[in-house]
Amino acid sequence: MGGGLKELEQISAADFFYRNRSLAGFDNPVRATYTTVRELVENALDASELAGRPPKVMLTMEEVAEGRLEGTAVYMLRVRDNGVGLDPEDVPAAFGKVFVSSKYKLMQSRGTFGLGGTMALLYGQITTNRPFKVITGREGSPLYEFTMKIDIQKNEPIVLDRRILAGVTRRSMTTVELYFEGNYRRARSKIIDYLHQTAIVTPYADIMFIDPDGLFFFFARTTDQIPPPPKETKFHPKGIDFELLKRLAETTNTRKLAGFLTTHFQRVGPKTAAEILARAGLSPDLSPKRLSDEELERLFKALVTYDNYLPPDPSVLSPLGPNLWEEGIKKELRPEFVKAVQRPPAVVEGHPVIVETAIAYGGDIKPAGEIQLYRFANRIPLLYDVSSDVSYLVARRLNWSVYGLKSLEDEPIALFFHVVSTKVPFKTVGKEFIANKPELAREVELGWRACARDLRIYLSRKRRAASAARRVELLSRYYALIAEVLEELTGERPPIETVLAKVARKAKVEVPVEVRESGDGS
């Protein structure tokens, strides 16, 4: 503003992101490599799950040329899923435009801004100027291959080539193939970690990865059971703002205000709608499309200040469930004990939230000298900034000794935290850690407490068995000495065998055959 404006120009959304790509995790070649893999894997998993079948995701990454900077290279990345495939008419818009999103509906999904996949394609194009390919088909229909670019300034897809690869697709699938400049060498451990943790939270998915060195990573599924897909839902009146209300009113198909409210909002029945309209001083028969700005504002105030709604509907959420999660943890970490707990739905800032927690102990889990904490949000692993996460803070402050644990750092224990919501309360734009909201902290704490109670029972059973045997052994040892000293003092060796036999019987343990002789006679 002010006096310095020149050469005014409006830029497109794609252009804005092109200019600020660090926003979406593409700030340097290492991070960009990780982000590219991650965005495409998440899209592939979403696609397969929505199709209601166990996902089968196949990644191939090859080094095809040297990069411009030290340590970088140009890579070809191919990601194939077994989702239902796309209608060929949808392909250009779905892949060649930034900011495509579904309309005024709430649904749990993995995606971050709903634009991660497109950003990866955009990044590939910026760094290599090569087109990307999409091969997709639905079972029984033809298999199409698109070769595309994105017109960044116009935010429009450019289809360079479109052809039919096969007349009939045998199994529905989509493959995306792109080129980008990155640095796999340094991103490698993060990527493998990401896939490993994804496998924990998706035990029903086969994930295969052939990396640029030709190494083959296979995270095999151990179950066919997939959690029910998330449903779409209407907005809860407490979670809206004026702008949203205005848009709903402009686009609605309802003719009267009463119907408008019951149709577009959850937890609003005819009786509630009537009360709200009465408070707003608006007739239920008014047409929503014809409301003046001032009337709309009265309606908005009445909607958000009304206090007798039920909390938001959690059925929209798709938690993993204790069985599947224990399955995932067992298959990837092979603990000797695991317990997962799903908390009942809660509300955080007007959005429904379900917290799932788990604790695993022993087996392949070894003490690590630090807290071993696995975090997930809407089935995405969170790998950065662990120490700022609400779950880490809870883990630190919880009194674990109550559950027979001395220290999280020095015991073979791993903690797990999964938050599921239509709006995950991330703290930062980077979406790497969950904000320390009291409602949320409470859920995590109660979840872990429930897991830890089972762990305590498991551990104390294990310890009791060991200690009974130890008691007999110990008493035997001391009584050998006592008998010896008493004999020295009085010349008489007391018959300790009788008393020892008594304890052994009670503990169901054998008395050591020979009560140990001491080495140094006197």
Next chain:
Amino acid sequence: MGGGLKELEQISAADFFYRNRSLAGFDNPVRATYTTVRELVENALDASELAGRPPKVMLTMEEVAEGRLEGTAVYMLRVRDNGVGLDPEDVPAAFGKVFVSSKYKLMQSRGTFGLGGTMALLYGQITTNRPFKVITGREGSPLYEFTMKIDIQKNEPIVLDRRILAGVTRRSMTTVELYFEGNYRRARSKIIDYLHQTAIVTPYADIMFIDPDGLFFFFARTTDQIPPPPKETKFHPKGIDFELLKRLAETTNTRKLAGFLTTHFQRVGPKTAAEILARAGLSPDLSPKRLSDEELERLFKALVTYDNYLPPDPSVLSPLGPNLWEEGIKKELRPEFVKAVQRPPAVVEGHPVIVETAIAYGGDIKPAGEIQLYRFANRIPLLYDVSSDVSYLVARRLNWSVYGLKSLEDEPIALFFHVVSTKVPFKTVGKEFIANKPELAREVELGWRACARDLRIYLSRKRRAASAARRVELLSRYYALIAEVLEELTGERPPIETVLAKVARKAKVEVPVEVRESGDGS
């Protein structure tokens, strides 16, 4: 991607930001209040400075209604600058659209994404549904008042009213007036801190603020001298990407490739251009607009791999300069010593950077038990995340004892750091701290070392004078005792006055009139 797409819809840039407002610092009422003030103050300062006159920024903030949430209120904020004012035709686009930016030029500026001001207006509209006003005029022309809203879905301005307030504007100015819901109570200290630190780095600006409690804050300027405004510059070939090259080629007015290169890039003369085109295998006579994609790619490779350019032109940068900065520090902090140093231009990741540092000591600065560090980037104070900033890390690791300082925490010392660049290397999207790049750390270190050398000289001079006087006093005291003991031992009091007079003359100090009598005779 994949199979789950439904109801595809493209949303506008404004709409995207409306949906993700936490990106721009509007995540909660407290932060939003601070961000709103800050964005408008920065726009106002930019406007005045570009007009080449000492800025005069007047802020008024009033509470006009209760807010919807606990502790919030609706505020009216009015910000007035003395910039050159706007052409009335420019007003709607300048204030009513997100993503207006100037075209393919590099220039140092305060703005973050160039959209902060508009976001503030958008935020006000979302939270209050009230229009905002812009009053602007140029000296001698009429004074206009616009009453506006923004159509968020279309990203278009809506002018509700436009009128002429006065036929002739006496002094050029722009006033923006908006309503928003926020929480001033809890944002207060951050806002005052922000204005105070802005005054440090803008000693030539009058900044006035009347807050919702009616308190009046006035940060008065102490100088008329303003630093030369930053210039626009062309891109350095090392800092471009393919997309940018393509756009320049499409829009250039030049006819031949050779001219294209020398016209649009800095550090490229005819000889360099010829070399680059030879490497790219392209004729200098080709028309840039008619290059094929493949030819453009060859040109791009040649441009970015060529290694003999001079480093980027730093003349585009507008540092504050040591005099102005010392002025700002003196006026706001009243130290007994201050020294500012401007480092020569450096290059960080292909962009020119100038680091300015300062150290102030004593006076109103008191030991604080922690490092007192003031950080600025392109004349904006940085208030958050100090402990991650490159300058903090340098301050911690520098061996200050070399400069006669025991500890930064317990001495009355404040450090200052200002980074000026066409691309400030922020570490996070939040733009609150500067990344720890070795080139940058080196600049900060050398800058502070230079300041500290002067401080050491100042301190040691001060200490020397104090110590000469102390020496005479001390010797006098001890010789009184020595004389006494010697008298006790030998019965003879030695004439110590003679020797003492000798030192006093040398130190230009009086001998205490009476050599102190000790209290306890014996």
Next chain:
Amino acid sequence: MATEAESVEEIKRRIMEIAERMIEDIERGEFPSIRYPPNSKGNIEFREDVGYIFRPKTFSEIEGDRVKSVKTLAGVLYGLAKALDHLENGLTMTKRDFYYLHKVERLKGTLFPEDQRETDARIVLMELILGAPREAFSITSDPRGWIYGDIELVDMTGRTIRADRVGEMGYSVPPRPENIKFKRIGVKAVVAVEKVGPAKNMIELGIPEEYNLAIAILKGQASRSMRRFLRMLSDEGVPIAILTDFSPWSLRIAATVVYNSISSAHIPYLAAPEARFIGIMAEDVETGFFKDYQFALEPLTQADLKAAMDNVHLPNLQHPFWQRENEWFLKNKKKAELEIFKAMSPSAKELKELFVSYLREKLEDRLGVSI
């Protein structure tokens, strides 16, 4: 003065009795156990006139069928066997010696100790079980303390010793003073001095000879042997005066001589209730003898202050007199040391006069002894 409880034969008898009882238990098919009165708060009484007394009301059991206590049981038995052996051979041992008696091959896997705290704790247990001080079963402490003055005594070897004719430090009080018999006591009183420096100066200045006093040198907290020795002198009718610094520790030093201490409350004959405190007092500093020398006071250290705070709750300092003194420290955060006499005497000449006038006033006032 050796009491029945401490006679060697009695101790031996008690040890054998414990061993036999254990054998009987085992023969009955039961796990053996040892019952003893713990030195817990409830079993200790404090009376201003006699100091701490051990009057057991509750008893503890070292149970042989429990993992937690079987080691203690075996340890006590082994310790008693070793004590018996030393008694039979007329030999003493230190706590360190006792520890080393456990560092033997045969105790590997059972009583072989991790560190000395283990065996030290067992000594206290043995004291409680036998109802006798550890010296009675031959575990002695490091000797500390001398006495100088006209006292003739016969020591364990049967020799007659005069405590002002055995060198300039006087007679070293031995670890087990029980064995001493007094032959002749030629002093009006014993002044027990906390610190070596001032005590030495009194001796150098001829004060014991000139004023018929004995000087006992405590060298800090009075050792158990010194406390027993002073009690023996007190039992002979000699007035005992305790001359200490004015500090939180010194209050404890004095009170421990008079009343015994809580940690050895279960051991009889360590208190000398007839002894009187003649150390520096708040009154002396504020308005009395030292009132002009406030600047020579020392600040309390952190440890001093902590001690003063603990003193508030120490049973043997509950008399209003001690509490008033102690409050002064908490309020003023300073202390006065006996060396203050040096700070008061510009030349050594004045020192004797200062000592004598201080002692004269305090001995008269607190013990009715005139010098």
Next chain:
Amino acid sequence: MATEAESVEEIKRRIMEIAERMIEDIERGEFPSIRYPPNSKGNIEFREDVGYIFRPKTFSEIEGDRVKSVKTLAGVLYGLAKALDHLENGLTMTKRDFYYLHKVERLKGTLFPEDQRETDARIVLMELILGAPREAFSITSDPRGWIYGDIELVDMTGRTIRADRVGEMGYSVPPRPENIKFKRIGVKAVVAVEKVGPAKNMIELGIPEEYNLAIAILKGQASRSMRRFLRMLSDEGVPIAILTDFSPWSLRIAATVVYNSISSAHIPYLAAPEARFIGIMAEDVETGFFKDYQFALEPLTQADLKAAMDNVHLPNLQHPFWQRENEWFLKNKKKAELEIFKAMSPSAKELKELFVSYLREKLEDRLGVSI
């Protein structure tokens, strides 16, 4: 044995000389100063046959015109005046006393001390300036150490004392043994024992009487007075044997008796170069007397280990013998204490036999003394 340097009159003379020289300086219009040989490395020699000797090559100056040293100058002068006063009155003082002599009104703003370290440091300076130990100018240390055995001596009071007839601890070695004269020495050798427990056991077992030995009880590091006393006995021709633990500290204890220590290297007559080490050695532990009792060794503490590392550079431990012993600690991280004799004697009966056979072998081997 009192040397000229330590005679009271000589010390008084030197103090007056320093005072007069200062007056002369001032009268000449110059700032006074005091020159002295610092106890720096370069001024100290070490020779295996006589131990540390102080042979000044460089000198320091306490300069009266410098802010940094004028306090030292005044302090030394004041300290010397106080020492003179004590000498003239036949009185001793402790370091704490000396500190209190500075806590006086007249020294406020000058020498009034912050803490005792200030005045302690000045005592060393006075020793260097006067070329005499602090005991010579009446600043004595806390007495520590006894001797038991057939030795007749005459102490400062003129009384004759026999060191095995003054109680079961023996004769307390006084702070200034200079004043003692030996009348008759009836022992073949003196065994100086580091620890009280074993020493006491030897006395209890009648070893001094039966084998004509004196037992000196060091109770840790030998005190200055004990070291001086042992040197005096050595000068009388008595063989001195040092019986210590086998630990990094014990090497120092032994070496300090034999060679003196670096911190008191400027003080003559503290070393007893004829004394011989008969303490436990690596060989004894590995293949000799204690070879079957390795399990009774104690682990080195952190402080022990640090001491062993420092021993590598201590001048009085440079002889290959000491270094070989010390290497054992660094390698094995263990130590053997004298209490190991207890761990070796399943019953007290065997203890005497063990002591005697150990002493017999070592005394013969190291000093040629047969018992």
